[in-house]
Amino acid sequence: MKTLVIGGGGREHALVWKLKQSPLVEKIWCAPGNGGIAAEAECVAVDAGDVSAVIALAKKIQPDLTIVGPELPLVNGLTDAFRKRNWPIVGPSKQAAQLEGSKIFSKEFLERHKIPTAKMYGTFESVRKAYAALSSASWPLAIKADGLCAGKGVFLAGNAEEAKEFIAHVLEKKELGPGGNRILLEEALGGEELSFIILTDGKSYAPLVPTRDHKRVFDGNEGPNTGGMGAYSTDDLLPDELRKGVIASIVEPTLRGLAADGIPYQGFLYIGLMLTKSGPKILEFNCRLGDPETQAIVARMDFDLAEVLKDVADGKLDASKLRWKAGASVCVVLASGGYPGEFASGKRIGGLTAVGQNSGVKILHAGTKREGDTVVTSGGRVLGVTASGSSLNAAVSTAYKACTKIRFDGMHYRKDIGAHGTRLTAAGG
Numbered sequence: 001m002k003t004l005v006i007g008g009g010g011r012e013h014a015l016v017w018k019l020k021q022s023p024l025v026e027k028i029w030c031a032p033g034n035g036g037i038a039a040e041a042e043c044v045a046v047d048a049g050d051v052s053a054v055i056a057l058a059k060k061i062q063p064d065l066t067i068v069g070p071e072l073p074l075v076n077g078l079t080d081a082f083r084k085r086n087w088p089i090v091g092p093s094k095q096a097a098q099l100e101g102s103k104i105f106s107k108e109f110l111e112r113h114k115i116p117t118a119k120m121y122g123t124f125e126s127v128r129k130a131y132a133a134l135s136s137a138s139w140p141l142a143i144k145a146d147g148l149c150a151g152k153g154v155f156l157a158g159n160a161e162e163a164k165e166f167i168a169h170v171l172e173k174k175e176l177g178p179g180g181n182r183i184l185l186e187e188a189l190g191g192e193e194l195s196f197i198i199l200t201d202g203k204s205y206a207p208l209v210p211t212r213d214h215k216r217v218f219d220g221n222e223g224p225n226t227g228g229m230g231a232y233s234t235d236d237l238l239p240d241e242l243r244k245g246v247i248a249s250i251v252e253p254t255l256r257g258l259a260a261d262g263i264p265y266q267g268f269l270y271i272g273l274m275l276t277k278s279g280p281k282i283l284e285f286n287c288r289l290g291d292p293e294t295q296a297i298v299a300r301m302d303f304d305l306a307e308v309l310k311d312v313a314d315g316k317l318d319a320s321k322l323r324w325k326a327g328a329s330v331c332v333v334l335a336s337g338g339y340p341g342e343f344a345s346g347k348r349i350g351g352l353t354a355v356g357q358n359s360g361v362k363i364l365h366a367g368t369k370r371e372g373d374t375v376v377t378s379g380g381r382v383l384g385v386t387a388s389g390s391s392l393n394a395a396v397s398t399a400y401k402a403c404t405k406i407r408f409d410g411m412h413y414r415k416d417i418g419a420h421g422t423r424l425t426a427a428g429g
């Protein structure tokens with residue numbers, strides 16, 4: 001099977017790594033890929049969000065299966081263009097990708113189908129009307145730009161002054177671009193977050209193992225939000241009763257709602273949950289796998305990903321094929337100095353070869369590129385040190401041992417990825 005993976009981050013490296021282990025896979029291309037993916041697949045310098053450029057590439061290489069990593073190609077209609085030509089692809093249509101591409105679309109969908117979510121106060125294009133609505137809001141308040149804003153579109157305001165500042169920044173100064181042409185105001189939910197991702201062919205679905213992401217840059221969930229500083233997976237994150245509740249009150253009503261609205265959904269659907277005192281509620285949908293959650297998920301896969309994804313593309317998903325390793329996995333992100341603010345690139349990365357020989361650890365590349373024989377940094381999140389183990393403690397300790405062996409100028413990482421989970425385990429759940 002000739003396979004094409006679209007994207008160039010840690011998530012795509014994880015997919016390429018797993019696909020390469022399949023005896024069914026003959027060759028992998030990745031567009032655009034990165035410095036680590038280049039060691040395992042042929043990277044092609046094509047902009048993932050440019051639908052016509054990806055179509056031109058696929059015409060040339062004729063993949064038997066294409067897998068889309070990031071949201072932008074999906075929101076831009078890449079899968080529609082493939083399906084029109086009968087080319088096998090995994091990923092939702094442009095319309096279904098609106099679940100992520102428009103927070104207002106997704107909120108209206110949730111309200112229409114009575115699926116538990118934060119209460120919405122309203123949607124606004126005008127600063128004046130948005131300000132007026134603040135007088136009847138409770139605090140804190142979640143303010144969300146409607147469209148894709150590279151992770152900067154959500155703000156939790158503690159009071160009216162903070163809220164006004166963010167609203168002006170988005171609606172008046174247009175500092176988030178066209179993704180901020182409209183906003184929605186909603187109740188801020190409290191509780192623990194959980195990422196629940198399913199794979200579906202539009203008829204059947206299979207949940208992936210549960211994961212928890214760490215969005216803030218510093219230990220103890222301090223500092224600004226990032227694209228994700230690490231993630232871990234263990235079945236303890238989702239006790240059986242909670243799992244059943246999430247499936248009955250969230251997953252199945254969502255799939256039924258999509259079917260009732262005539263929006264077939266195929267691909268990965270990421271459901272961001274808040275486990276509130278009054279039960280699990282949806283914070284957000286993503287129309288693709290999360291990053292860095294994917295790294296932790298892939299590390300627990302005990303099945304042939306290429307076979308399962310080909311089944312999805314052919315509309316024949318068999319959920320019983322998804323088997324998982326017991327135990328746990330973790331991904332610790334090594335980031336550039338200054339990230340998530342301004343950071344320098346082009347820093348030489350040392351220690352990769354030594355760590356590559358450690359068993360149970362895989363270094364997945366996110367922001368790297370090759371310069372001759374060396375690998376240098378080229379992004380904010382640089383590497384995802386990924387490990388699995390018989391317990392979360394074991395996986396965490398393997399990953400952190402490997403982190404100490406990698407060096408680049410300005411490198412920083414959180415020291416508490418998975419710590420909450422290990423505390424829970426120590427306390428007996």
Ligand code: AMP
Pocket residue numbers: 118142151153154156186187188189190193272283284
């Ligand atoms: P999103 O951009 O929709 O992925 O949201 C990013 C993050 O904002 C989520 O992972 C939550 O941490 C937070 N968030 C979004 N909506 C809410 C809400 N209603 N209440 C509290 N936190 C929220």
